[in-house]
Amino acid sequence: MSQTPDSAVRTYIADHRAAFLDDLAEWLRIPSVSAQPEHADDVRRSADWLADTLRRTGFPTAEVWPTKGAPAVFAEWPSGDPDAPTVLVYGHHDVQPADRADGWGTEPFEPVVRDGRMYGRGAADDKGQVFFHTLGVRAHLAATGRTAPAVNLKLLVEGEEESGSTHFRALVEANADRLAADVVIVSDTGMWSETTPTVCTGMRGVADCEVDLYGPEQDIHSGAFGGAVPNPATVAARLVAALHDEDERVTVPGFYDGIAELTDAERDLIAELPFDEEEWLRTAKSHATAGEAGYSTLERVWARPTAEVNGIGGGYQGPGGKTIVPASAHLKLSFRLVSGQDPYAIEAAVTEWITARIPAGIRHSITWGAPTRPCLTPLDHPALQSVVRAMGRAFGAKIRFTREGGSGPAADLQDVLRAPVLFLGISVPSDGWHSPNEKVELELLLKGVETTAYLWSDLAANWPRPAAAGDPSARPAT
Incomplete structure (x- = not known):
């Protein structure tokens, strides 16, 4: 009996799980700390490693792009279909400083798998979330019988995110033609919790x-x-x-x-989340909430x-x-x-x-200082709906919506490329970004793989290319 597309994806992921995790561990062993000059060679080595791995994955183009600081990696895999949308995936390969003396239970750059988790600096932020795209695209090809993705797939993986993205905007501006896309997907974010999968729709x-x-x-x-x-x-x-x-x-x-004022529907969706204000206050090391009258805590942090x-x-x-x-x-x-x-x-x-x-x-x-623009994708945007459907298939659960109160370089991509920005991440708050004992939940990491395996076909089928990539006059509203 032939497999369904979903079972074919899951079988492929299961068969290649061990090799995928071994490769991720190899990448995590490279201490690509962009904030520390003594690791400049390691950041370059990390970029070289990723470019080589992307070529082995099947990307016909995978290049290391130098900047005045740390290098980025660009990769491209055309679909061969002139009507296919172009998707640019963003992430970063540099990591925060880490030392065993900071409170790590293991060596931060010697990954350890324990209790269904991989511990190591960069496991969640952001190497793990970049890397799930490599197995995801291969599972997509295996399940569909294609020799190229259903979308024109591009990756931009910067090397300075953890040190301020100092040269990122200049890099994007200088390479805007090659980076041109109909939509940007940022895989440097997270979900509400292990049991509440969510999609982020914007950053301040x-x-x-x-x-x-x-x-x-x-x-x-x-x-x-x-x-x-x-x-x-x-x-x-x-x-x-x-x-x-x-x-x-x-x-x-x-x-x-x-x-952009919150709609009643958006406020209802925020209210659906299982928010514990007392626990949130403990995380904030604070003793009372405060802020603009008429708005809940999450509304204040995300949308005001x-x-x-x-x-x-x-x-x-x-x-x-x-x-x-x-x-x-x-x-x-x-x-x-x-x-x-x-x-x-x-x-x-x-x-x-x-x-x-x-x-x-x-x-x-x-x-x-240098400003960062906000970005927000409407809930009814067809590309966002593709992300929601793909995650729903992978997680077998209703996908809810969040926003990020912070800011990031994704806004530069939206600003320069004039493309809507979406967020696809599987990390959870307990992963400990920037903290000792950073980890990623392996089950969720593989759900990220599965999501991307479904996503490219869904985008191609449900979002016919809205304009020739690089034609900003016909871009969908952001």
């Missing part, structure tokens, strides 16, 4: 600045001069106090203009913009008293942004708001 953007305030030319005696000259520390405190109103809404004019005071200082900070008017004070502010907000418009609005509140006698400067 971020803009951040430093505000420097200068008053007297030096610290001066508060008895002789206090109350008669402006105090930069007082100005800093007033700025911070004025940043939010009594409902914790940001008071900068125009801050909320154009944002914020203004945070990351640091405030000025004047004497040592033991005892020192009665002075300080010469300077300093603020660090960050703004998490949601779909519909333009980071550069936010920078201009905040700059104007601060400048209008600086009194005579206080000199100031505002320095902005």
Whole structure:
């Protein structure tokens, strides 16, 4: 009796499971720590290893792309079908620093399989989640009898994500033609839990600045001069106090203009998640929730913009008293942004708001960091529905939806390529990203393999190519 497509995929994965895990362990042994200069050769070795492995997987093109920092890997496998959509998968091959003395139970770069888990730096973040695409595409081919994927498949695996993606946008801009895609799939994210499989639909953007305030030319005696000259520390405190109103809404004019408001359906989907606020507070090392009135905790973290005071200082900070008017004070502010907000418009609005509140006698400067745009994929987007169906087949469960409160380089791909960004990850909170004893659940890792084995055929069948890749005028809305 012939196998069904699903059973053929599962049989292929089972038959190749051991070799797949052996190869992943080999990759994890390369300490590709991009933040530490002494590992620069290891990051290059990791890129070379991945490019070679992708060629052995079947990708006719697999290249190491140098940057001014750490190298990335690009691979491409055309489908041969002119009507097939083009998919770009994003991930990263660099990892966080790790040392046995940090609290690891085993050597962080000597992977160990125990109790259905693989422990090792990068097992979940992000080598494991990049690597499941290699076995997934082979299972797809085996089950369908194809010699090439049903979509035009591209991979971009950067080498600097864990050190700020300093050169990533320039890399994408320089290679935009080769990276052109109808949709981007990010495999550097996770699920709600082992028992609640989810798809992430968006990430917030971020803009951040430093505000420097200068008053007297030096610290001066508060008895002789206090109350008669402006105090930069007082100005800093007033700025911070004025940043939010009594409902914790940001008071900068125009801050909320154009944002994508949560629909009732989206709020209902968030409310479906088994959220334990007390447990969340323990994870946050905090004692009460707070934030914009009228929104739940998850809505605040995922779907509302914020203004945070990351640091405030000025004047004497040592033991005892020192009665002075300080010469300077300093603020660090960050703004998490949601779909519909333009980071550069936010920078201009905040700059104007601060400048209008600086009194005579206080000199100031505002320095902005590199912004990241928010990204959000509508729930009814056909490519997102393909991801949901593929995950549902693999997990045999209803797939729910989440967002990410943080920010990442995926927004650069959306911004430059003008393609919608989707998220496909199987990691769970207990995997310990950036922490000692990072691990990946092997059952979930293989569910990721199975999901991608189904995904390419589903995309090809249900999302006819919306435009020639590289033609931004005809891109679907993001």
